[in-house]
Amino acid sequence: MAVTIDAPPDQVWPWLVQLGGDRGGWYSWDQLDNAGRPSARAVHPEWQHLAVGDSVKYLTRRHGPVDAWDVAALEPNRFLGLRVLSDLRGRRLDPHQSRPSAYAEGLWGFRLKEMPGGRTRLVIGGYQAFRPWLLGRVADWFGPLIVWIMQARMLHVLKRNVEQAGSAVSESKG
Secondary structure (H helix, E strand, O other): OOEEEOOOHHHEEEEHHHHEOOEEOOOOOOHOOOOOOOOOOOOHHHHOOOOOEEEEEEOOOOOOOEEEEEEEEOOOOOEEEEEEEEEOOOEEOOOOOOOOOEEEEEEEEEEEEEOHHHHHHHHEEEEEEEEOOHHHHHHHHHHHHHHHHHHHHHHHHHHHHHOOOOOOOHHOOO
């Protein structure tokens, strides 16, 4: 999924860095994706520090097999990669060890591509895998629809927030 945002990557990046249930939220349907807490409507300096290996909480409290995403890759203004690997109780697993019979694994990537005219193309992609097999099959049926609904909203809200923030800065300078 992708969206073109009328702002350069360095204005989009701060919004991505503050993703997380314990940070700026997920910019989606907050009742479903953020335990009812509103996602940030501004960039917050206290949430601008993120490094490979850091954890990004899914929700402010544990909920299901995905408790937190780990920052797997980070290239400022270009790419953010979040990874989850846990058992179905939400306990993290070592990616270098063999997988247990029941687990959740996924990668969620956010790529920023600079475009002419000071615009950015934000592309989101990834994968998910669940075991046991039956749980994976259920996720295969319902997962793409849920992901599409939530990510479409996320892209819409990010675009709106970044562009409104850029307009406010331009108006204050003018």
